[in-house]
Amino acid sequence: MVTHSSPSRPERTCVGCRQVAPRDQLVRLVRESAPGGAAPRVRPDPTGSAAGRGAWLHPDTSCLDLALRRGGFARSFRGAVDTGPLARELESPDFTRTWNR
Ligand SMILES: [Zn+2]
Known part of the structure; x- marks a missing residue:
């Protein structure tokens, strides 16, 4: 059995570049259901603990x-999602400040 991740430093795969990185270097994204049958929105989950x-x-x-x-998002979330708001959030100074500590 080949393993290169340790339990104390869990690793995740970036849905963009597909590279494996420690999870504290990645942003967790979750779906937020939208009303009226629209595609769910993808939102950052800064706590990493959303259901x-x-x-x-x-x-x-x-x-x-x-x-x-x-x-990558459609694959990860197994369906169509709306990533429009996410692009704006990632580019916002608040978000960058939070994640580029
Ligand atoms: Zn990446």
């Missing part, structure tokens, strides 16, 4: 771009 299926992404717009182009 439900999550996806992991480097807090980097280039990784977001890759995820969008490769359909």
